Structure formats: C-alpha cells, structure tokens
Amino acid sequence: MKKTTSQKLQLGIFVIIGLLLFILAVYFIGDKKQMFGKTNHLSAVFNNVNGLQLGNNVRFSGINVGTVRGIEMVNDTAIRVDMxxxxxxxxxxxKNAVATIGSDGLVGNMIINILPGKVSAASILPGDQIASINRIRTEDMLITLDKTNKNAALLTTDLLKITKEINQGTGTVGLLIKDSTLAGDLRQTMHYLKITGKGSSESILKLNRIISSLENKNNVIGVLKDTAVANSIKSVVQNLKQSSSQINNVIGNLDTTVVNIKGGKGAINYLSNDPQLVRKIDSTMDNIKESSFRLNENLEALKHNFLFRGYFRKQEKAKLKEQKTEEKQK
Known part of the structure; x- marks a missing residue:
C-alpha cells in the first residue's frame, strides 16, 4: 500500500520535531553538566567518596558550578576527584577553600560542596588541588544510632527496675518515700542542720569582724604589722643583744678582778689587807702637806730677800702686763 503525500508530510514533520526535541534536550542537559561552556579543571583528594559518581554536580556556596569528570584511586587511603x-x-x-562530599537532600545523589575560603587568600588557578574534609557517612550515623538505641533500651530496663523497687518501698529511696517516720526524722534533722548553719554563719561573721579589727593600727597586732614599728623593735632587740654581750664581758672581767682580790693578788688586796701600809700612806700624806706649807714660807722669805727681790718684781710686772693684754683683747 502506497503512502499518500499527506502521510509522508506528517512523518517528516514528526521526525523533524523529534530531532529538534532531542537536540534541545542534549543542549539543556549538556549546559547543566557544563559540557558546552568554558571550563577549567580542579581536583581534590578524599579518603572516601561515599558513592560519588561521574557526572555528579559540584556546588560552590549552594550554586552548581561544575561536574565530576574523573575519579582515580591514588592509594588505599586517597582518592583523587577531578572536577x-x-x-x-x-x-x-x-586557595584555602575546602571541598566536602554530601548528598543532594536526604536521599539524593552525592555532590561535592566547595566551601569558600578567606577573602585574603589568592584565587585558585586551573589544575590546582584544594583541601578536603571527610564528613560522617550515613552508615556511620546509623551504626552510632543503633548503639544509642541499644543503650537506651538497657537504660530503660534499669529505670523500670528502680521505679518498681521505689514503688514497693525497698531500697533507700523507696524507704524515704514510703516510711513516714523516717521522713519525719529527716525533716527534724534538716531543721537542726538549718539552725546549726545559721549559728555557723553568725560565728563566721563575728570572726570576720575580729580579723578586720586586727588591721586597725590602734590594736596591738595592728601596731606590730606596722613596718616602722617592726623595724624599731628589731633595732631595739639588736641593741639589747649587743648590750647583753658587753655586760657579759664586763661581768666576766669583774669576776676575774674579784677572784684576784680574793686570791691576794693586786694592789687593792694589799691595801685592804695591810693596815701598816695604810698608816704609812697617811703619814706620808701628812709629811707632804707639811713640806708644802714650809716650802711656801721659804718662797715668801725669798721674795723679801734683797738678792731675789728684783727677780720677783720682774715676775709681777710680766703678769700685770699679760693681764692688761688679755683685758684689751676681750
């Protein structure tokens, strides 16, 4: 059966429309995946890519700026991702920006998020490698949540046992709750503790007042705290110490002197114990006194002697002259 011209025309239009739709789809998908725009390569190294695949989006501050173009295993602990x-x-x-691997929503595809760095740092260049941060994986979170649930179950079981014992009145807490007598005793004890605490507070206040009063310089302790008084007391003690040492030396010398006197040594013992020597000394002093009196008489006699009269007159004139000179100088 031959096709009519209208059928051929409709088929041609359908093919053209389908081809246009395919080209538009390729264009939009390619534009979204940065296939036709001007792009540069950037890389980062991760310990675990968490299911990242080729073609996944790369976001910078929440905006799609590129795609994943290569995943290469460098070693057992490093995976290089090319973007x-x-x-x-x-x-x-x-250059101080940081790359992390996350998910697009709760159950979406894995993506790479680039966290902005400090503005003071320089911009990256094509082919540079930026630092990376490995976030906690969902599997790790689920494992931790499972352990937490098990611990919560054990804690709930223990808590049920404790509450059951409390309700039955067993144990210390149950006894305190169920036993009214013990509760009354405890209330009375708390009352006495309150009274004791009040008395302790008053005692502490009084003690603080006493300690504060010790700072007053009018008190004995306050005076002792004065540095000037302390220095004066220190000086007095040192002087007393020196005086005590000197007194000890004097007492020692006196002891020695007394011992010598008692032992019959020295002139003092001889004078005190020999009465004849005392009488001789008295007689000698009387003779000296009498001789001095007679010598004065002889000198008076010489003054009146004509041989020595001129000499004594010259002596008197010289004395008078010296007296006049001294009076003039005064």
Whole structure:
C-alpha cells in the first residue's frame, strides 16, 4: 500500500520535531553538566567518596558550578576527584577553600560542596588541588544510632527496675518515700542542720569582724604589722643583744678582778689587807702637806730677800702686763 503525500508530510514533520526535541534536550542537559561552556579543571583528594559518581554536580556556596569528570584511586587511603568548573567562578574560589562530599537532600545523589575560603587568600588557578574534609557517612550515623538505641533500651530496663523497687518501698529511696517516720526524722534533722548553719554563719561573721579589727593600727597586732614599728623593735632587740654581750664581758672581767682580790693578788688586796701600809700612806700624806706649807714660807722669805727681790718684781710686772693684754683683747 502506497503512502499518500499527506502521510509522508506528517512523518517528516514528526521526525523533524523529534530531532529538534532531542537536540534541545542534549543542549539543556549538556549546559547543566557544563559540557558546552568554558571550563577549567580542579581536583581534590578524599579518603572516601561515599558513592560519588561521574557526572555528579559540584556546588560552590549552594550554586552548581561544575561536574565530576574523573575519579582515580591514588592509594588505599586517597582518592583523587577531578572536577570541571566554570571559568567565571575560578576568580571567586580561594586557595584555602575546602571541598566536602554530601548528598543532594536526604536521599539524593552525592555532590561535592566547595566551601569558600578567606577573602585574603589568592584565587585558585586551573589544575590546582584544594583541601578536603571527610564528613560522617550515613552508615556511620546509623551504626552510632543503633548503639544509642541499644543503650537506651538497657537504660530503660534499669529505670523500670528502680521505679518498681521505689514503688514497693525497698531500697533507700523507696524507704524515704514510703516510711513516714523516717521522713519525719529527716525533716527534724534538716531543721537542726538549718539552725546549726545559721549559728555557723553568725560565728563566721563575728570572726570576720575580729580579723578586720586586727588591721586597725590602734590594736596591738595592728601596731606590730606596722613596718616602722617592726623595724624599731628589731633595732631595739639588736641593741639589747649587743648590750647583753658587753655586760657579759664586763661581768666576766669583774669576776676575774674579784677572784684576784680574793686570791691576794693586786694592789687593792694589799691595801685592804695591810693596815701598816695604810698608816704609812697617811703619814706620808701628812709629811707632804707639811713640806708644802714650809716650802711656801721659804718662797715668801725669798721674795723679801734683797738678792731675789728684783727677780720677783720682774715676775709681777710680766703678769700685770699679760693681764692688761688679755683685758684689751676681750
């Protein structure tokens, strides 16, 4: 059966529309995946990519700026991820930026988030490698949550046992709750503790007042705390110490002298114990006194002697002259 011209025309239009739709789909998908724009390479190294695949999005501050173009296993603890980033975004990404792997929503595809660095740092260059942070995986969170649930179950079981014992009145807590007598005794004890605490507070206040009064310089302790008084007391003690040492030396010398006197040594013992010597000394002193009196008489006699009269007159004139000179000088 031959096709009519209208059928051929409809088929051609359908093919053209389908081809246009396919081209538009490829264009939009490619534009979204940065397949036709101007891009540069950027890389990061992770310990675990958490299911990241080729073609997943790369976001910078929440905006899609590129896609994952390569995942390479460097060693057993490092995986290198190559990214295609829009050239217009490169000046905004700093060298201290950090890459992390997350999910697009709760159950979405894995994506790479680039966290902005400090503005003071320089911009990255094509082919640079930025630092990375490995976040907690969902599996690790589920394992931790499972352990937490098990611990919570054990804690709930123990708590049920404790509450059951309390309700039955067993144990210390149950006894306190169920036994009214013990509760009354405890209330009375708390009352006595309150009275004791009040008395202790008053005693502490009085003690604080006493300690504060010790700072007053009018008190004995306050005076002793004065540095000037302390220095004076220290000086007096040192002087007393020196005086005591000197007194000890004098007492020692006196003891020696007394011992010598008692032992019959020295002139004092001889004078005190020999009465004849005392009488001789008295007689000698009387003779000296009498001789002095007679010598004065002889000198008076010489003054009246004509041989020595001129000499004594000259002596008197010289004395008078000296007296006049002294009076003039005064």
């Amino acid at each position: 295609l980033i829009d050239k217009t975004i490169f000046p905004l990404i700093r």
